[in-house]
Amino acid sequence: MQLAITVLGINQTHFIGEILPIVRDSNCNILEIRSSQLGQSTAAYMLIQGNWNQIAKVENTLDSIQKRIDIKIHTLRPDQKEKDKNKDYLPYSLETISLDKESIVESITAFLFDRDIAIEEITGSSYQAAYIQSAVFSTKFIVLIPSSLSLLSLREEFLDFCDQLNIDAILEPVKR
Numbered sequence: 001m002q003l004a005i006t007v008l009g010i011n012q013t014h015f016i017g018e019i020l021p022i023v024r025d026s027n028c029n030i031l032e033i034r035s036s037q038l039g040q041s042t043a044a045y046m047l048i049q050g051n052w053n054q055i056a057k058v059e060n061t062l063d064s065i066q067k068r069i070d071i072k073i074h075t076l077r078p079d080q081k082e083k084d085k086n087k088d089y090l091p092y093s094l095e096t097i098s099l100d101k102e103s104i105v106e107s108i109t110a111f112l113f114d115r116d117i118a119i120e121e122i123t124g125s126s127y128q129a130a131y132i133q134s135a136v137f138s139t140k141f142i143v144l145i146p147s148s149l150s151l152l153s154l155r156e157e158f159l160d161f162c163d164q165l166n167i168d169a170i171l172e173p174v175k176r
């Protein structure tokens with residue numbers, strides 16, 4: 001059984017040090033963990049694995065920690081069904097950079113979802129570009145492209161889409 005945990009705290013990074021011993025003491029395993037600063041907040045998420053009573057023990061303990069150190073914790077027991085076995089996917093990396101304008105990430109994700117392309121991971125940030133007085137927004141996606149899509153057509157459509165929105169982009173296979 002798995003449990004996804006998301007944690008959000010203001011100006012706090014030590015809460016990770018409070019949560020990891022709970023996972024260990026409950027005899028659960030960490031499958032994945034990430035943390036980052038979002039402005040004045042710290043966000044973390046992890047995926048853990050254990051049997052049903054180990055997971056229940058973690059959930060109960062997290063509730064008391066949430067109140068004690070004033071953080072927000074949400075948990076979810078994900079459905080462990082495998083991805084659609086009838087579909088083959090090609091993993092691709094997609095990186096974009098553009099002037100920071102409203103709804104740029106929304107436009108890119110809509111383009112992907114309209115073509116049944118799954119987003120496995122997304123990161124993005126806005127920053128002041130060197131040499132100019134404008135904010136720039138860059139993103140990096142890991143996407144899963146259905147093998148039924150023509151890569152040549154998709155690449156052409158995507159580049160046309162980017163040209164219309166004045167986005168510089170790179171779409172390439174994930175190299176492992």
